[in-house]
Amino acid sequence: MTTEDLNIQWYPGHMTKTRRMMEADLRLVDAVCEILDARIPRSSRNPDIDAICGNKPRMVILNRIDMADPDRTAAWAAWFKAQGMAVIRTDCKNRKGITDFGPALRRLLAEKLRRYAEKGMAGKPLKVMVVGIPNVGKSTFINQIAGRKGAKAENRPGVTRGKQWVTVDQGLLLLDTPGILWPKFEDPEVGLRLAFTGAVKDDILDVETLSARLMRQLWQEYPQALRERYKIEAGPETTGFELMELAARKRGFLLPGNELDLERMAKVVLEEYRSCKLGRFTLETPQ
């Protein structure tokens, strides 16, 4: 995954412009489909999405399920459903879950379809749009739906563009440019989780602190994975830095003078987390 995309200058002027454009697009569609990263469903949400969408019927697309904890993905799906949203789970990279999109949208918009039928407008297509923060998988999703390769949505907020529609199936059209939203930058926990997954650059924190925070959370929630991968054992109160030291010692990451090379260990932990060599983890629960 590239890490440059969240480098967008999301200063307030851009947010306002993006929001205005999205509100204009919203008038053209029957439903909004919000793509989230299944590993961090809360941190990959836009903080203003409810206000932006108003009363539009909503779908949540939990993407990257190939990288997330399946039990927690199920819990999140149930939670979003309980809020009245349609939910599908996708691995866009491998085309999993994509064909659930049409049926799930028709269920969500069943009332509207019934009204169309009553008025003799049975063939009128439903129109929907996809929104999400940079890097969450919007272009990949739209390309999969359209059966095409390579076209990348421009991750530039506030750029005027012509409207084009992608045919999902008969009677269902998707706006072919996604709405690019900003995450909740002001919340440091959100910044941390976006950095764990690589959605933002590592330099929000030094790499060792970032890795220590990740190790600490994994030790609390998925200790077996760390035991197996790094052959470490520790008590429940062990700090992230202590966990990194234990792992660095086991791996023999030493600097001249026998000092532990924690920077090297930190990079290994982050790389192994992001490539799922450590396992499939979800770092947020609905509670």
Ligand code: G4P
């Ligand atoms: P965006 O339009 O929302 O900015 O995101 P985009 O589709 O460009 O996706 C960002 C990266 O995430 C891409 O990887 C894409 O392949 C990957 N991706 C999207 N959906 C999934 C998924 O469900 N599972 C996994 N594992 N990855 C997914 P990239 O490294 O930028 O490109 P590439 O290596 O795939 O060419």
